[in-house]
Amino acid sequence: MIKAIFFDIDGTLLSHQSQSVPASTKKALKILKEKGIYTFIATGRHISEIKDLPLDDLEFEGYITLNGQYCYNKEGVIYDLPIDPQDIQQILSFIDQKPFPCIFVEDEKMYINYHNQAVETVQKAISTPLPELGNLKRGLTHPIYQVIPYDITIEQEQEILQQMPHCQYTRWHDLAIDIIPQNGGKQNGILEVLKNYHISIDETMAFGDGHNDIDMLKLVNIGIAMGNANDEVKEAADEVTDNIDHDGIYKALKKHHLIDE
Structure with missing residues (x-):
């Protein structure tokens, strides 16, 4: 049973072609929340950049930012790892x-x-x-x-x-x-967040499209590459869904029966 899903932002949640989050993705995230499945951002971006993106109407349980170096939720910082x-x-x-x-x-x-x-x-x-x-x-x-x-x-x-x-x-x-x-990365941030929420790797899924998503996709139980990802990312994933602009996230979640509509 999937209890937590991690989403990259650029090219995964946010389409730079339409400059927006696809309506089907918004719908899917709403259904996941109603089902009690935790959703997390997992991005290389900084909190100040995230605030400037069209994600205001989306609600996440927590954020893994700076490629795993700074992780937090509404209660505060879960984990951080600065450079030497x-x-x-x-x-x-x-x-x-x-x-x-x-x-x-x-x-x-x-x-x-x-x-x-x-x-x-x-x-x-x-x-x-x-x-x-x-x-x-x-x-x-x-x-x-x-x-x-x-x-x-x-x-x-x-x-x-x-x-x-x-x-x-x-x-x-x-x-x-x-x-x-050296010992950082999205996968490291995810492990710390899972520890905080008492969720096992077997109960996780992730979506990504970039090189910095590879370790994350390999770590989780079900790693899904977007159809617009490069070949290296697709090879690292457990499966490949459709392009972000063709409802890739929605289709994958429906395939795994995490949404029924």
Whole structure:
């Protein structure tokens, strides 16, 4: 019996083609709530970004944000895992030597050193305003949960990771990557949330479409890739549903008899 379902946002709940959540998905989420099945967001996004998205009329039990590094519900923080301060010091020195746009993400705040065309392109692609400008040195005195470099090559990825030996990364756009703690990830956040709710892995399902969803889809009992996911994500999933714009979530939930309408 499924007791908890985890949903990625971009390309899973939110269509960037229509700039909205499909009506069939909204209907499905309402039915799941009425049945007492917990629904959770599992995203790489920050709480401030989520508030700017057209998700206001959707209600979730909790949120796994920043790729699992910051998890909370209406009662407060369930789990958090900041980046090693030594890694932050080293990446700051590296940016001073070889500048590139970079976001530092705190629990309630995120800021970037500067904007360029690459930043504008990426933010437009995810239907999100440009991040506020700020001094990255703030990261020396505040916990940083995620670092997001923009406008870097594959070669630069490796240079950056050498500065942050306690971290891992995923590329979510041709022009941007997410850097998080080595032992982090959506799957880690999900395990902590399940522990808090006393729910077993056997009672879980998840939907995703991006590279940062792969570990999540492998972890849960039933991992479902959206039809618009790339091949690597589809191969990691237990099954593939239809495209987000063709009622993919609704069809999968109906297939598993979690909704009957």
